[in-house]
C-alpha cells in the first residue's frame with residue numbers, strides 16, 4: 001500500500017489489490033494484464049544499453065533478470081502478503097532454494113520443522129548439507145525442541161503451518177520471537193493458507209515462500225513460486241536468481257496474476273467445503289479420527305482461529321483397516337482425482353503413507369502420526385454434496 005495521493009490504489013484494501021495491484025498499462029488500452037513474452041529488450045541507443053547493463057539506469061535487460069509480467073505478479077503478491085518486496089521463481093522449490101542460497105553460507109545451521117513438504121526435507125538434508133549448511137529437524141509443535149536445537153550458528157528457522165496432512169498449527173508469533181532473540185531468520189512456507197487466510201510477516205516472520213503451483217494458481221495449470229520479505233533480503237534472492245537462473249516464466253506469472261483475482265473467494269469456498277466435509281466425516285462409523293483445525297476439538301483449533309482467517313482446504317482422516325483399507329476406500333471413489341497435488345478447484349485424494357510420506361521409515365511415520373489408514377483430501381470447489389457422495393462410494397467399497 002502507498003500513501004501517494006496520485007495513486008488510485010492508495011489505501012486500497014487487500015481484496016482490491018488482489019485484482020488491481022501491480023498493473024502497468026502499455027498504452028494500447030488493454031484491460032487485462034499484458035503478457036510480455038520476450039526473452040530480451042532493446043535499447044534506444046548504445047549509451048542506454050551501457051547504462052542498463054551497469055545498473056545506472058533502471059529498466060529491463062533480459063528476462064532472466066526482470067520481466068514486466070513477472071514484476072506485476074511480484075508487486076501484487078507483495079501487496080497481498082504485506083511485504084516490502086517479492087521475487088517470482090520457477091517453482092516453489094526454486095523459491096526455497098533461492099532463499100537458502102542467497103541468505104545462508106557454509107557453516108550456518110538451520111532448524112527445520114520435521115513436518116514440512118518432503119522435497120524441502122531433501123533440499124536441506126541432502127543438497128544444502130553438501131555445502132556445509134547443517135540442519136536439525138524438530139517436530140513442528142515441540143516448542144522446547146526448537147529452543148534446544150538452537151546453536152550460535154543458527155541462521156534460519158523454517159516451517160510450514162498448518163502442516164500436511166494432519167493440520168497441526170504452529171504459533172508463528174512465538175517462533176518469530178525465538179528467531180529474533182537468537183539472531184536467526186524465520187521463514188514460513190505459506191502455501192496451505194495463502195495470504196488470503198494467513199499473513200506470517202504481520203506475525204513477525206522475516207520471509208514467506210510459496211509454491212504458486214497450488215492455491216495461487218488455483219486451477220492446476222502452472223508451476224511457479226515466490227519469496228517475499230524485506231527489500232534487503234529480496235535483493236539478495238533476486239541476485240541469486242539472475243545469476244543461477246530459476247526464474248518465473250512470463251506466461252506462468254500471467255496465469256498466477258489471474259489466479260490471485262479470485263484467491264480470497266476461492267480460499268473461503270475451499271475452507272467452507274472442507275469444514276462441512278470434516279463435520280460429515282466425523283459422523284461416519286468407519287472413520288476413527290478426522291484431522292482438520294476447523295473442528296473445535298482439534299488441538300490447534302484456538303490458535304488457527306486466531307492466526308488464520310479460515311481453516312483452509314486440506315483435511316485428512318484415519319480409517320480402520322490400515323493400508324489395505326485406505327487403498328480400498330480410495331479406489332472406491334470415482335470422481336475425486338487420485339493425485340498428490342492440492343490447491344485445485346478439483347478435489348484430490350491421496351494415501352500419504354505410500355506416496356507423499358513414503359520416504360519416511362515406518363517408525364518415523366508413526367512418530368509423525370502418518371498412520372497407514374490415513375487418507376488426505378484436498379477439498380475442491382465442487383458441490384460438497386457431490387464430494388460426500390463420492391466418499392460414500394469409498395465407504396461402500398470398504399464395508400463390502
Ligand SMILES: *Cc1c(COP(=O)(O)O)cnc(C)c1O
Pocket residue numbers: 091092093094117120160189191192210211212213214223224225
Ligand atoms: C508443492 C509444495 C512445495 C513445492 O512447490 P513446487 O511448486 O512443486 O516446487 C513447497 N511447499 C509446499 C507446502 C508444497 O505444497
